[in-house]
Amino acid sequence: MTLHIGDTAPDFTVDSTVGEISLHDWAGDSWVFFFSHPADFTPVCTTEMGMTARLAGEFDKRNVKPLGLSTDTAEEHLEWIKDVDETQNTTLKFPIVADPDLEIARLYDMIHPDQSETAAVRSVYIIDPAKKIRLMMTYPMSVGRNFDEILRVIDSLQLTDRAKVVTPANWEPGGEVIIPPSIPDEEAKKMFPQGFTTIKPYLRMTKVA
Template sequence: MPRIGDKAPDFTAKTTKGDIKLSNYAEGKWIVMFSHPADFTPVCTTEMSGFAQRKSEFDALNTELIGLSIDSIHAHLGWVNNVKKNTGVYFDFPIIADLDMKVSKLYGMLQPNESETAAVRAVFFIDPEKKIRLIMYYPLNVGRNMDEILRALEALQTSDKYKVAMPLDWKKGDKVIIPPPKTLAEMEAREADDSIEKIDFYLAKKNLN
């Protein structure tokens, strides 16, 4: 089962947008890959609709979406069409047809104490170097939180860009945690910087703008 920091296991798969190979897919972009238990089910429909309705926000964060379930291409296409007709929401991102469970097993999406034939609600955040940066798992009966998925994605990207860490409940515009000083000179410079919120010598926050 992949872990945070691992290279994302490579695979080739059939999707609703054609065949993809992860290692050369969406080069230079982040990927959020997520599994759902089954097509034509209520919780999954709300979740997939949520990803579709907020796709522009993922686009703005230079991120591609990839869905997955252990269903056929025909089932995926029928479901996409059904939801579009009934609600006007269009799942305009690739959905992997993982009938042989190859990708589900590769990524630990099949968890026997939950189900041996349906993928749990997993989310994998994969950076442009194809490294796994964050993993979320939800059971079959609890839908995910789209705000948290986007918040976590933006936090990862902000941390990478500015070399900072994020405190509890951080969201865009909040102060970030800066690395602790490594020398006496750095500690003295921090003490003299009025733009930094100093809780203690090892815990300090600042605004990015």
């Protein structure tokens, strides 16, 4: 199945480390950071799970629920979590989906045959409260994810939804943003009373709280 930004995230009901969950019901009115890892009891995955757990407060502030997945069983996940907590100095509380039959991994195009026929690559799906896919990223098995970037894109998505702006290259929270060209100047003056700088008719910069 090919998924695109803007598609409704396919729902599923599955066993996990916290019992059976259904994606849409479990997500509720939160955003979801849905990410896959190749296998339990592997080094890069252990560091990623630990980092996700240590960032629990940051995800909470953004109304984001992390949800992991690999093609291992829930029982294997629960044993591995003990290693994650021990080696990464954390307490992992978010669910990890069990997918030994590869059904969800295939549904979300996480199986890339050149990498493995049975293990998921490092996929990221950011899903909004309307259950729409807002961002997709895929890393090879050998490269651990950059969690600063994951938080940054969540911040950008939430800001652009709220303030009706777009963010420039290398944007960081608090930095200048761009007023979309579709908003005429007169409307922009009302929407952004703090003012804006016109660099080109299509490139107007401002700051929003």
